Amino acid sequence: MNFAIVRYLIGWMLGIESIFLLLPALTAVIYGEAELPAYLTAAAISLAGAALLCHRKPKNTRFYAREGYVTVALCWLVLAVIGALPFVLSREIPFFIDALFETVSGFTTTGATILGDVEALSHASMLWRCLTHWVGGMGVLVFMLIVLPLAGGQTIFLMRAESPGPAVSKMSPHMRDTATILYAIYFGLTVLQMILLLIGGMPFFDAICVSLGTAGTGGFGNWNDSIAHYNSAYLQNVITVFMILFGINFSAYFLILTRKFRQAFRIEEIRVYLGVIFVFAGLIAFNVRPMFGSLRESFHHALFQVASIITTTGFSTVDFDQWPTFSRALLVLLMFIGACAGSTGGGIKCSRILLLGKSVKKEMMCLIHPRLVRVNKMDGQRVPHEVMRSINVFVVAYAFIFILSLLIISLNCEDLVTCFTSVATTLNNVGPGLSLCGPTCNFDFFPPLSKCVLIFDMLAGRLELFPMLLLFTPGTWQRNK
DSSP states (O other), rough: OOHHHHHHHHHHHHHHHHHHHHHHHHHHHHHOTHHHHHHHHHHHHOOOOOOOHSSSOOOOOOOOHHHHHHHHHHHHHHHHHHHHHHHHHTTSSHHHHHHHHHHHHHHTTOOOOOSGGGGSHHHHHHHHHHHHHHHHOOOOOHHHHHHHHSSSSHHHHHHHHHHHSOOOOOSSSSSHHHHHHHHHHHHHHHHHHHHHHHHHHHOOOOOOOHHHHHHOOOOOOOSGGGGGGOOHHHHHHHHHHHHHHHHHHHHHHHHHTTTTHHOOOOOHHHHHHHHHHHHHHHHHEEEEEGGSHHHHHHHHHHHHHHHHHHHTOOOOOSSSSGSSSHHHHHHHHHHHHHHHHTTTTTTSSSHHHHHHHHHHHHHHHHHHSTTTTOOOEEEEEEEOHHHHHHHHHHHHHHHHHHHHHHHHHHHHOOHHHHHHHHHHHTTTTTTOOGGSSSTTTTTTTSHHHHHHHHHHHHHHHTTTSSSHHHHHOOGGGOOOO
C-alpha cells in the first residue's frame, strides 16, 4: 500500500470540499443568516486538513487498484465527516450521528433524511444539502481528476472505484479529458433544467436546489411535501424528464454530441431502461386509476414516481405508501433495478440485470443443447468473462450486505416492511421507503446502531460495495515491498 499517495489524494479532496463549503457560506451572507460562522469554520477546518496532508508531494506517485479503492472509500468517509460539521456547529442537527446520516445521504445521493421539518432549515443548509447531491452524483474524485496533476493511466483506478456500473469506458484517451467531458455534460444538463424550472415560475432558490437534487438523483428538497408543494404539472413534468435523463449512461450523450447517433440509440441498456420505465408506469397508472380524477392524471403521477424510484432520486408528488400493494411492490422492485451504469443513479443497474438475464438464457439453452457454444453479447460486442465474473461476485456481495443489514436493523424495529425497505432504499441510494420510512416520514426514529448500519449501506451502495468492503480486509493495509 502506497500510504503517501492515499494521504496526498485525501488532502486534495479536502481542498476541493473547502471551496464547495464557501457556497452555502455565501448564501448565509445573502440571506443574513446566523449559520455563516458554522460554514466558514467547516471550510477552514477542511482547508487546514488539506494543507496538512498536501504539504509534501509523495516521491512515489504510482498507485494501482488497491490504492484507488482505498482512496475513494476514505475520501468519501472524510468528505462526509467534514460535511456534517456545519449542521452540528450551527445546532440545526445537533447530534453528530444524525448530521453524519444526513450528510452521507446527501453525498451518496440517497435522499433519506432524519429531519421532520425540512422547512425549518436555513437557506444555507438547504443549499448545502442539495449541493452534496450534485457533488456526489458525478463524484468528487471524478472532479478531482480534472484539477489534479497526476500523469499516466493510473487515474483509471480512481474512476473505476467511484463510477457506478460493472465497467468504466473512456470517452477520450486521457482520463482528465474524460472527466472534463463528463462534468461538462453534467453541468450543462443541470443549468438547462434550472432555466426550464424558472420559466415555469419556480422561485430562483428553489430552482437551484431542485436542479442540484435532480442532477445528482438525490431527492433532498426545500419543502416537507417534496415536489407536491409546487402543484404544477409543468414543473413536475420537467423534473420527470430530467430525472430520466440523468439516469441514462452519460456515454450516450457524448455519442450524441459527437454525432454518432446510430451508436447512441443502439445501446441495449438504455432501451431496457426506458422500456422498464414506461411499462411499469403504465401498470401502476391502471392500478391507481381509482385514486385520481382521470387516467391522464394517474399516469402523470405514476410516471413521475417510477422515474423517481428507478433513477433513485426519491422525489414524490403523492404519498405512494397509500397506493395498492401491487403498485408498491413494483416500486420496491424498481429500487433494486436502478438506473443505467455510468449515470448518477443508484441500484444494481440495468446493465447488470440485462447481463444476468442473458446468462440465465444462455444456461437454459445449454441445458437444451449441451453441445451449443454460446457467448453473452451486449450492443453487438462479446462480454468478457471478467465482466460476467465481477457481476456474479457483485450480486453475492450485495445479497450478503443486504441480509446482514436487515438482520441488524430488525433487532430494533418490529415492522418488517420498514426494516426491508429501509435497507433497500439506503443500499440502493433511493431515499424514501415504505411504512415508517415512507415518503411522508423520516429515519429519525432509528437508534444509533441502525443509523450507522444504514450509513454504511449508503456508502457501500454508492461506491459499488467493494471499496467499503476492502477497508475491512487485512491484506489491504499491507505496505508495498
